[in-house]
Amino acid sequence: MNKDYDYIVAGAGCAGMSLLMRMASDSYFSSKKILVVDADDKSLNDRTWCFWEKESDIFEPIVHHVWEELDFFSTHFSTVLDIAPYQYKMIRGIDFYAYVKNTIASMPNIEWRKASVKRLLGATELLATQTTSTHQITAGIELNDGTTAFASYVFSSILFDPIPATSNDYHFLQHFTGWEIETSSPVFNPGRAVFMDFRVSQEHGTTFMYVLPTSATTALVEYTLFTESLLPDEVYENAIRDYIKSELKIQNYSIMHREKGVIPMTTFSFPRYQGNHIYIGIAGGEAKASSGYAFKSIQKRTAAIVNALKQGKSLEINKTFSEKKGQLYDAVLLHVLHYQKMPGDEIFAAIFKGNKASSVLSFLDNESSLFTDLKIMSSVPTGIFLPAALQEMVKQAKR
Numbered sequence: 287m288n289k290d291y292d293y294i295v296a297g298a299g300c301a302g303m304s305l306l307m308r309m310a311s312d313s314y315f316s317s318k319k320i321l322v323v324d325a326d327d328k329s330l331n332d333r334t335w336c337f338w339e340k341e342s343d344i345f346e347p348i349v350h351h352v353w354e355e356l357d358f359f360s361t362h363f364s365t366v367l368d369i370a371p372y373q374y375k376m377i378r379g380i381d382f383y384a385y386v387k388n389t390i391a392s393m394p395n396i397e398w399r400k401a402s403v404k405r406l407l408g409a410t411e412l413l414a415t416q417t418t419s420t421h422q423i424t425a426g427i428e429l430n431d432g433t434t435a436f437a438s439y440v441f442s443s444i445l446f447d448p449i450p451a452t453s454n455d456y457h458f459l460q461h462f463t464g465w466e467i468e469t470s471s472p473v474f475n476p477g478r479a480v481f482m483d484f485r486v487s488q489e490h491g492t493t494f495m496y497v498l499p500t501s502a503t504t505a506l507v508e509y510t511l512f513t514e515s516l517l518p519d520e521v522y523e524n525a526i527r528d529y530i531k532s533e534l535k536i537q538n539y540s541i542m543h544r545e546k547g548v549i550p551m552t553t554f555s556f557p558r559y560q561g562n563h564i565y566i567g568i569a570g571g572e573a574k575a576s577s578g579y580a581f582k583s584i585q586k587r588t589a590a591i592v593n594a595l596k597q598g599k600s601l602e603i604n605k606t607f608s609e610k611k612g613q614l615y616d617a618v619l620l621h622v623l624h625y626q627k628m629p630g631d632e633i634f635a636a637i638f639k640g641n642k643a644s645s646v647l648s649f650l651d652n653e654s655s656l657f658t659d660l661k662i663m664s665s666v667p668t669g670i671f672l673p674a675a676l677q678e679m680v681k682q683a684k685r
């Protein structure tokens with residue numbers, strides 16, 4: 287291949303395609319040569335994204351369902367969360383991939399290549415290429431077939447190596463299995479979703495169900511855990527089956543679709559860039575360590591990248607104060623869970639009991655004010671959380 291591009295998007299999943307869609311929607315990029323490389327053709331409905339937002343963003347046309355109200359259940363506290371001014375939204379992977387692929391299909395400046403990226407090229411190799419190139423070569427990739435491609439920037443969402451198991455960090459996983467079910471008679475309220483239902487066994491650690499009804503007869507039911515290790519497949523399957531029968535009281539249904547996933551919830555500090563190799567998505571540390579949510583932070587980051595490119599600003603964008611603050615809060619939560627100082631279901635129940643749902647959602651988005659943060663922190667036992675916070679602050683200061 288050995289061709290030059292302005293930008294290479296290595297990995298076209300959520301982050302790569304979000305960046306592409308933002309570039310494709312902006313005439314500034316219509317003269318830029320862009321190469322997209324993904325090992326997969328992205329034609330499967332391999333995940334469903336849910337997220338909350340106040341205003342619509344570029345993926346509004348493919349939002350599959352919206353809820354204004356969410357249920358929160360636990361054995362300690364249950365309520366209907368009034369999430370205004372937020373709405374809780376769902377986008378299906380298959381719609382997302384098709385939308386972006388259709389948008390870029392007619393754009394001659396964007397080239398899609400189905401291939402596996404072996405690695406990002408090192409500084410010496412890039413320097414050697416510079417002399418023969420018409421573009422400013424500051425980034426590049428090598429594919430598994432040995433060919434290379436060069437650009438001014440590579441945006442990579444590929445996790446080439448496992449996340450280092452550093453002893454100083456917490457390494458939780460959000461792992462889940464979901465069934466999209468269809469019932470023969472109407473049983474669901476499509477206007478209200480179950481955000482978290484902790485009334486399930488907590489024997490493996492922080493565990494909850496969520497139920498996302500998209501009509502009176504269809505819903506996605508997911509069994510989700512925040513723990514440090516995975517479980518055998520049958521544990522997830524049995525838990526969903528039991529929940530549908532005993533909690534949702536549904537006897538007759540068919541499984542339309544299954545999804546499963548594992549998302550890192552770690553305090554490991556992912557680098558955001560190395561030279562002009564810019565790491566995005568989970569590989570850029572965009573999965574929130576305390577919740578596993580990544581869709582919205584990916585949108586914020588890709589929007590910031592596009593703005594910086596247009597303004598000719600450096601892409602060496604480090605974490606903002608709010609992001610660093612959020613990182614500390616995430617570390618405190620993982621600390622408390624890791625040392626089993628308080629069970630996760632009790633923590634979430636205390637937080638939702640003591641605060642407005644919209645404040646909690648802004649807190650989880652790293653968008654809350656210091657006043658809100660203090661209010662949320664005062665809703666959990668300070669005897670447990672304050673020492674954890676002090677220890678995590680010392681750890682962060684030493685990084």
Ligand SMILES: Cc1cc2nc3c(=O)[nH]c(=O)nc-3n(C[C@H](O)[C@H](O)[C@H](O)COP(=O)(O)OP(=O)(O)OC[C@H]3O[C@@H](n4cnc5c(N)ncnc54)[C@H](O)[C@@H]3O)c2cc1C
Nearest residue numbers: 297299300301325333335336402403547567568579580581
């Ligand atoms: C099942 C599931 C459900 C989720 N639900 C939510 C949710 O509801 N809300 C939320 O906020 N977050 C959710 N997440 C977390 C997060 O939003 C997703 O994982 C999201 O897809 C992360 O985006 P990404 O671009 O980092 O990774 P991906 O979307 O996984 O994209 C990475 C891309 O890189 C490609 N790739 C990998 N290796 C190579 C290689 N060597 N060469 C070429 N291509 C390669 C892959 O094919 C893939 O297309 C979910 C995750 C999963 C797995």
